[in-house]
Amino acid sequence: MSTYTIVALPGDGIGPEVTESALAVTRAALAAHGGVDLEVDEHEASAQLWQRTGVALPDETLEASREAHAILMGAIGLPEARHPDGREVNGDVILKLRFELDLYAGIRPIRSFPGVATPLASGEPIDYVIVRENIEGLLASNGTNIREEVASDTLIVTRTGTRKVSEMAYRLAERRAGKRTVACVDKSNAIAAYAFFRRVFDEVAAGHPEVRPDYVYVDAMTAYQVLNPQRFDVVVTENLFGDIISDLGAATVGGLGLAASGDVGDDHGMFQPSHGSAPDIAGRGTANPIATILSAGMMMDWLGRQHDDDAAVEIGRNIDQAVVKVLADGSVRTPDLGGSASSAEVTAAVIAALD
Ligand code: ATP
Ligand code: MG
Numbered sequence: 553m554s555t556y557t558i559v560a561l562p563g564d565g566i567g568p569e570v571t572e573s574a575l576a577v578t579r580a581a582l583a584a585h586g587g588v589d590l591e592v593d594e595h596e597a598s599a600q601l602w603q604r605t606g607v608a609l610p611d612e613t614l615e616a617s618r619e620a621h622a623i624l625m626g627a628i629g630l631p632e633a634r635h636p637d638g639r640e641v642n643g644d645v646i647l648k649l650r651f652e653l654d655l656y657a658g659i660r661p662i663r664s665f666p667g668v669a670t671p672l673a674s675g676e677p678i679d680y681v682i683v684r685e686n687i688e689g690l691l692a693s694n695g696t697n698i699r700e701e702v703a704s705d706t707l708i709v710t711r712t713g714t715r716k717v718s719e720m721a722y723r724l725a726e727r728r729a730g731k732r733t734v735a736c737v738d739k740s741n742a743i744a745a746y747a748f749f750r751r752v753f754d755e756v757a758a759g760h761p762e763v764r765p766d767y768v769y770v771d772a773m774t775a776y777q778v779l780n781p782q783r784f785d786v787v788v789t790e791n792l793f794g795d796i797i798s799d800l801g802a803a804t805v806g807g808l809g810l811a812a813s814g815d816v817g818d819d820h821g822m823f824q825p826s827h828g829s830a831p832d833i834a835g836r837g838t839a840n841p842i843a844t845i846l847s848a849g850m851m852m853d854w855l856g857r858q859h860d861d862d863a864a865v866e867i868g869r870n871i872d873q874a875v876v877k878v879l880a881d882g883s884v885r886t887p888d889l890g891g892s893a894s895s896a897e898v899t900a901a902v903i904a905a906l907d
Contacts, residue, residue, distance in 0.1 A: 554861050555589040558851075561613070561645075563598045566839035567626025573841030573899040574624065576846040581852070581870050587863040588852075593620070599633035599641045599829075607631075608644040616650060618820070621651070621858075622851050625824035626844065630831055642828075646815075648688050650880065652722040655815035655822055656713060656792060657720045658684035658848070662781070662801035667880040668889065678805055679730070684794025685722040686815055688713045691791040700781055709745040709790065709847035711752050718756035720816075721788035725763045727895060730785045736790035737773045737797065739753040749836040773797055777804060789890060802826055802887025807886045809840030810879075812847040821858070823851040837894045842875055845902055847895035849875070874905035 560575065562568035575592060582588055587593050593614040598810040602608035608628070617623050617662065629642030633734040649655065656874045664670050672678075721734045736753040738746040757765040768784075770793045774784055776857030789797065802811035811826035812904065825843030833839055849871035878884060885891025893901075 553587060553589055554859065554864070555591060556855055556859075556864075557593065557619070559589045559613075559617045559623045560592050560594045560651075560684050561597045561618040561623060561628070562594065563628040563829060564600055564630050565627055565831040565834040567598070567628065567829050567836070569626075569839050569883065569895055570825060570841045570844035571624065571626035571838070574844040576899055577866075577874070577906075578848045578852065580741050581867045581874075581906050584906050585867050585870065588861065588867060597645045598628055599630040602633055602641045603630075603643065608641050609648055613647070617649060617822075618653060622855055623820075623822040624844075624848060624851060625822060627825065627827065627829040629829050649822055650815055653820035654685050654687070654817040655718050655727040655820060655823070656685065656817050657815070658682075658686040658798075659724075659726075659814040659816060660684060660794070660801065660826065661812060661850075662784075662797040662798075662805055664805045665810065665876060665879040666805040667882045668810070670877060672781075672804055674752075676782055678781045679837055680781065680801075681724060681786050682727070682786045682798050682801060683717060683786060684793055684798065685713060685717040685789065685791050686794075688792070689791030689793075689900055691795070707743070707745045707790075709749045709752075711748075714749050714752040715756055716818075718753045718788055721786050722756060722760040722763055725786040728758065728785065731764075733766045733785045734760075734906075735765045735768050735773075735784055735787045737768050737770050737787055737793055739770050739793075741769060742811050746790065753788065753872060762795075770797070770852040777801055779850055781894040798826065807888060809843055809886065810846070811843050812850055814847065815851045816854060820852065821854045825853070837896060838887055839889050839895050840881070841895045841899055842902075845871065845874055845899075870907050871902075871907070874902045877905040 562571040633641040660682040679716040739749040808827035815822045853868030884893045
């Protein structure tokens with residue numbers, strides 16, 4: 553029996569509701585399979601906590617997160633919780649955890665589900681993964697300079713950071729055994745730091761002859777994501793570009809309620825839905841829990857691969873396939889997907905669909 557310690561950070565708004573759903577599904581999948589146990593420790597980190605105490609991420613939560621095998625996060629942030637300069641408090645938690653735990657890659661699967669309409673007319677299946685550099689690029693946030701007449705930020709691209717995230721993208725393409733391509737998305741035709749990103753990407757490509765490198769400028773990328781997303785398998789890109797193309801990607805496959813994500817490094821992993829705390833629907837029991845359930849499935853898969861534990865990988869697969877079945881069946885859906893089911897009904901349907 554392997555036991556993993558998970559820190560749960562339910563957060564704000566709908567965060568606690570969707571975290572509870574994801575944990576219920578995960579526990580049911582563990583019980584169905586056996587061989588793997590989770591010890592779940594809930595900790596506080598939230599905009600609400602910041603409003604009460606002035607601290608969004610207590611040291612004790614940070615240290616527990618560092619010690620845990622993985623982190624499952626709901627959603628952090630409230631529109632009114634902002635620093636005097638306008639920055640939202642969710643950065644105090646999410647960015648700090650990314651930096652402190654060296655979660656250098658943001659993994660964002662962009663994947664259509666049978667039975668869920670997409671806004672793209674072709675209706676062709678979509679299945680690619682964006683690997684976003686998570687801690688440098690234009691969002692490293694240490695280069696801001698605002699004076700009366702000018703403001704500037706610094707775009708930082710390092711060899712080490714670009715190598716690590718490119719290696720992660722290539723390993724993912726090898727494992728997925730899909731088209732076996734990694735597309736480097738940049739603006740190397742106009743900005744030197746992106747040309748450097750591409751050069752380092754090419755150095756990494758040389759070590760993975762089985763995977764074909766592909767090159768796409770970020771402006772063209774947005775067009776391909778709409779017109780021919782089937783071109784892509786794994787995509788690797790700089791921080792800000794990754795932020796933007798992930799939202800576009802999520803919109804092409806059915807929206808925020810289904811978009812899972814993982815922030816991972818060599819030793820730590822944090823999993824959360826791509827959506828925010830949606831305070832407009834909090835407390836009503838109608839939030840779509842599927843993005844968080846899929847994120848919990850990614851967490852089990854990641855734990856399994858980190859610890860060479862096939863049982864955990866299998867539990868991740870079971871969670872994922874149960875969601876696919878519920879979506880394909882179509883009868884139990886929350887209002888964001890056009891249904892009238894509650895979060896609890898969707899959670900129960902996913903549990904019933906587990907092998
Ligand atoms: P953030 O700044 O944290 O990304 P945001 O302002 O972009 O947050 P979200 O909280 O992600 O916004 O949500 C935008 C809207 O989408 C919400 O107001 C809500 O109506 C809807 N929404 C988001 N997540 C869900 C969900 N899981 N289920 C149903 N509706 C959702
Ligand atoms: Mg947002």
